[in-house]
Amino acid sequence: MRRFLVAATAALSLALVGCSAAAPEAGPARTGSADPSAFLNEHDLGGMDGEQIIDHLDRLPVAERPTDLVASVHADQLLLADAEQEVVVRLDDDRFYLSIAPYVDQTHECFFHSLTTCRGELANQEIGVRIVDDATGDLVVDEQVTTFDNGFVGFWLPRDVRGTIEVTLDGLTGQRSFSSSDDDATCLTTLRLDES
Incomplete structure (x- = not known):
């Protein structure tokens, strides 16, 4: 049940991002929450914490930004999703x-x-x-x-x-x-x- 709630929250939050762009197209079935390490490695973000991911992605030249990844910054977490999986990375409380x-x-x-x-x-x-x-x-x-x-x-x-x-x-x-x-x-x- 907890996995479902996390996945549902992430999906809803990504849908409400506000900046116009389509989310990556979903395949036949979304697998829900992914293993964070594997997901981050797959998107060349392995070894980075939430702050480092945000700083890295925000500074990328537009032409080099991933088109298969949606990354939404919230006050307390970074939501990452592709066509198959989604991951929540916690951010510093301070x-x-x-x-x-x-x-x-x-x-x-x-x-x-x-x-x-x-x-x-x-x-x-x-x-x-x-x-x-x-x-x-x-x-x-x-x-x-x-x-x-x-x-x-x-x-x-x-x-x-x-x-x-x-x-x-x-x-x-x-x-x-x-x-x-x-x-x-x-x-x-x-x-x-x-x-x-």
């Missing part, structure tokens, strides 16, 4: 992965970041990012970074923070609130950049 795709002209809806299908507008752009904890005023991030080939940039943030993200690009600025609790989005695609 950290939260937030992937941000600032935009100027076009965006898409997204709640759980999909490492293999999400695409943002501003690929390979140098941006300034400031993330502030609204409760304490502490600066969590203050960096110049380059967006990944998929138009996103990801940050490992402390858990249970409510804050503000500010992004700058060539005289354009945008801000958006965020939260890093268990039920919060790991994908932020609503941060629009415009002239201040």
Whole structure:
């Protein structure tokens, strides 16, 4: 029964990812939860923990991203699935992965970041990012970074923070609130950049 619940939860969560792309086509029968080590080895992710898998897949050039794998980041777990199997990889309880795709002209809806299908507008752009904890005023991030080939940039943030993200690009600025609790989005695609 537990295996069924894990498989059902993973399938539902992958269906609700939000970034448009079809899941890998299922074969005649899905086998449910797979042996994590064998599954990860099969997809060239062997020996990596959840954080390393996320960092690896999010930084891959779009042309090199696996088309037979769906990888969805949730607050506490990474859900991986192919046409035959699915695996849940637990994430650190103290950290939260937030992937941000600032935009100027076009965006898409997204709640759980999909490492293999999400695409943002501003690929390979140098941006300034400031993330502030609204409760304490502490600066969590203050960096110049380059967006990944998929138009996103990801940050490992402390858990249970409510804050503000500010992004700058060539005289354009945008801000958006965020939260890093268990039920919060790991994908932020609503941060629009415009002239201040």
